[in-house]
Amino acid sequence: MQNLWNDDDAAQFNDELELRVYTSRLLGREPALVLHGGGNTSVKIVEVDILGGEEEILYVKGSGWDLATIEAEGFSPVRRAHLRALAALPKLSDPEMVNELRTHMTRASAPTPSVEAILHAVLPHVYVDHTHADAVVAITNTPRGVEHIREIYGDSVVVIPYVMPGFDLARVCAEEFAKQANERTIGMVLMNHGIFSFGESARQSYERMIALVNQAEDFLRENGAWELGEAAIEGEQQAFDPAAFGRLRSEVSDLAGVPLIVAARRDSRAQAFLSRDDLTHLTQQGPATPDHVIRTKRIPLLGRDVDAYGQSYAAYFQEHAEVHGGELRMLDRAPRVVLDPQFGICAVGKTAKDAAIVADIYDHTLDIMQRAEALDSYQALPAKDIFAVEYWDLEQAKLRRAGAAPPFTGEVALVTGGGSGIGHACVKALLQRGAAVVALDRDPAVEALLPGPGYLGITCDVTDGQAVDAAVSRGVETFGGVDMLILNAGVFTASQSIADMGDDQWRRSMAVNLDANLFLMRQLHQFLCLAPRGGRVVVIGSKNVLAPGPGAAAYSAAKAGLNQLARVAALEWGEDRIRVNSLHPNAVFDTALWTEEVLAERAARYGLNVAEYKRSNVLRVEVTSHDVAELAAEMCGPVFAKTTGAQVPVDGGNERVI
Numbered sequence: 001m002q003n004l005w006n007d008d009d010a011a012q013f014n015d016e017l018e019l020r021v022y023t024s025r026l027l028g029r030e031p032a033l034v035l036h037g038g039g040n041t042s043v044k045i046v047e048v049d050i051l052g053g054e055e056e057i058l059y060v061k062g063s064g065w066d067l068a069t070i071e072a073e074g075f076s077p078v079r080r081a082h083l084r085a086l087a088a089l090p091k092l093s094d095p096e097m098v099n100e101l102r103t104h105m106t107r108a109s110a111p112t113p114s115v116e117a118i119l120h121a122v123l124p125h126v127y128v129d130h131t132h133a134d135a136v137v138a139i140t141n142t143p144r145g146v147e148h149i150r151e152i153y154g155d156s157v158v159v160i161p162y163v164m165p166g167f168d169l170a171r172v173c174a175e176e177f178a179k180q181a182n183e184r185t186i187g188m189v190l191m192n193h194g195i196f197s198f199g200e201s202a203r204q205s206y207e208r209m210i211a212l213v214n215q216a217e218d219f220l221r222e223n224g225a226w227e228l229g230e231a232a233i234e235g236e237q238q239a240f241d242p243a244a245f246g247r248l249r250s251e252v253s254d255l256a257g258v259p260l261i262v263a264a265r266r267d268s269r270a271q272a273f274l275s276r277d278d279l280t281h282l283t284q285q286g287p288a289t290p291d292h293v294i295r296t297k298r299i300p301l302l303g304r305d306v307d308a309y310g311q312s313y314a315a316y317f318q319e320h321a322e323v324h325g326g327e328l329r330m331l332d333r334a335p336r337v338v339l340d341p342q343f344g345i346c347a348v349g350k351t352a353k354d355a356a357i358v359a360d361i362y363d364h365t366l367d368i369m370q371r372a373e374a375l376d377s378y379q380a381l382p383a384k385d386i387f388a389v390e391y392w393d394l395e396q397a398k399l400r401r402a403g404a405a406p407p408f409t410g411e412v413a414l415v416t417g418g419g420s421g422i423g424h425a426c427v428k429a430l431l432q433r434g435a436a437v438v439a440l441d442r443d444p445a446v447e448a449l450l451p452g453p454g455y456l457g458i459t460c461d462v463t464d465g466q467a468v469d470a471a472v473s474r475g476v477e478t479f480g481g482v483d484m485l486i487l488n489a490g491v492f493t494a495s496q497s498i499a500d501m502g503d504d505q506w507r508r509s510m511a512v513n514l515d516a517n518l519f520l521m522r523q524l525h526q527f528l529c530l531a532p533r534g535g536r537v538v539v540i541g542s543k544n545v546l547a548p549g550p551g552a553a554a555y556s557a558a559k560a561g562l563n564q565l566a567r568v569a570a571l572e573w574g575e576d577r578i579r580v581n582s583l584h585p586n587a588v589f590d591t592a593l594w595t596e597e598v599l600a601e602r603a604a605r606y607g608l609n610v611a612e613y614k615r616s617n618v619l620r621v622e623v624t625s626h627d628v629a630e631l632a633a634e635m636c637g638p639v640f641a642k643t644t645g646a647q648v649p650v651d652g653g654n655e656r657v658i
């Protein structure tokens with residue numbers, strides 16, 4: 001664990017709160033300390049209120065902020081005196097606690113304070129840092145965890161038995177801190193949860209955290225439990241089967257009742273873990289820390305029996321809901337981690353981002369479980385404690401407050417020609433509606449066009465069958481399947497009369513504009529059949545299908561053939577719940593095909609300026625790639641749920657078409 005403090009960087013932060021921001025970000029940069037919103041930090045500052053009186057304010061990390069990117073406004077200012085008074089109460093419900101936290105802030109616009117705000121308030125030090133350090137959690141998740149922690153730290157830390165986060169934990173910490181703390185105390189270990197460090201300055205608290213975690217790492221190293229050598233894997237890795245993986249994603253989505261993203265990780269580290277003889281013992285106990293259950297569920301699915309997992313989860317809910325009391329709403333029963341020898345370690349989420357978070361958490365969980373096992377034996381908390389966090393009042397309240405998700409959340413789209421023009425606009429329109437998108441294009445720039453876990457750009461010539469197969473397989477491995485297909489890739493060959501046309505020009509137009517689309521439809525039918533909300537295909541056709549022009553025989557014939565292919569597919573695939581519709585754009589000038597020179601030449605030919613030429617349609621409007629893409633995306637949505645075989649012009653009104 002490296003100390004990242006830098007004097008030059010720190011000098012740019014001027015006051016206590018800004019330094020709190022600086023060291024919080026240092027902690028957040030290290031995933032072995034905190035992951036995706038985990039951990040929390042605070043600072044106590046004496047301030048003058050609007051009436052001129054002094055009061056001590058606890059600035060504690062606010063809900064929804066990540067330590068890696070937190071700003072000053074991400075800290076919630078709460079009156080410390082009130083928090084300390086709350087800690088003396090015999091009991092306080094979670095809703096009451098949240099109300100007290102929110103109503104005793106000094107800034108109404110601040111985020112809701114961390115549920116551990118009271119705990120931070122009762123600790124006497126100015127700066128408090130809290131992480132879920134992998135090394136510490138690995139040690140505490142063993143049968144002799146307390147003994148190991150005492151051996152490592154002696155009386156330099158206060159040791160707290162596991163207590164659920166919130167008011168009860170704060171009260172226990174206050175009591176135990178009063179009993180155990182001394183002049184050498186620099187931290188606190190919460191069993192099966194994480195570690196705290198304290199200090200009178202931001203630097204002191206941060207550096208104590210690094211030192212404490214390093215002591216844990218050294219202990220694991222000294223006991224042969226640090227290095228995780230990858231076990232030798234007998235035989236060759238099983239080939240990835242996209243069709244079988246698509247079926248798994250379909251079953252998991254059906255169990256959840258909503259489409260889900262399923263991302264496979266099949267590297268050597270994953271395969272080595274899956275080959276362990278004690279895989280069931282390690283993975284079927286529970287998460288490394290209880291808060292991970294919100295993302296990963298209590299245990300992963302071993303193998304592919306999704307129905308059995310759902311039944312087991314329902315039984316787990318019934319058993320603990322009765323003990324827990326109150327009216328609880330059961331979460332969906334689908335797993336969030338699937339462990340399978342062929343598919344590897346699979347992360348499941350409602351979005352690609354959610355799946356990526358699950359993957360990150362479980363990646364660190366692998367280290368924790370294996371190190372705990374090497375040290376002693378991995379021992380997670382009992383199921384009742386995990387259930388209490390999974391069905392915590394505060395988490396249930398979040399579900400009740402959750403708004404409607406974007407319409408394509410959990411779904412996957414594949415767009416050909418997605419690197420520019422109409423195709424790229426389609427990619428963006430689908431992403432904005434919540435879909436994960438695979439974009440194929442001959443231009444390698446497609447791979448880095450858009451950031452984020454929900455976008456996968458693949459360099460691919462759609463006329464190359466092997467390249468298409470590889471691209472589809474990679475897309476399915478990344479997201480789990482394909483629910484929507486936008487057939488956009490095309491080529492407009494040079495204007496030439498039939499009498500003068502060469503065979504190569506004809507064949508190229510047919511290969512790109514017709515044959516490639518047939519191959520893609522045939523390849524993706526098996527995945528579209530499995531789409532949780534039914535498969536959708538949108539064909540980007542052309543005005544030339546309905547109103548061809550001279551010199552465009554190769555293009556017009558290929559697009560007309562594609563149009564007929566789409567109509568037949570609509571007839572054949574209806575029983576598979578796949579709808580197929582076509583759009584016929586015309587005069588879309590914001591593409592690479594239309595340079596300023598070409599536009600000027602065409603406009604002059606008709607005696608128009610460029611602006612007039614762009615609007616030379618019945619409605620006198622300009623048609624853009626965005627316009628076409630928005631309609632293509634809507635055709636995949638609920639408004640067109642009962643429409644198939646349709647052909648819709650997007651041309652501002654063309655007299656010949658009308």
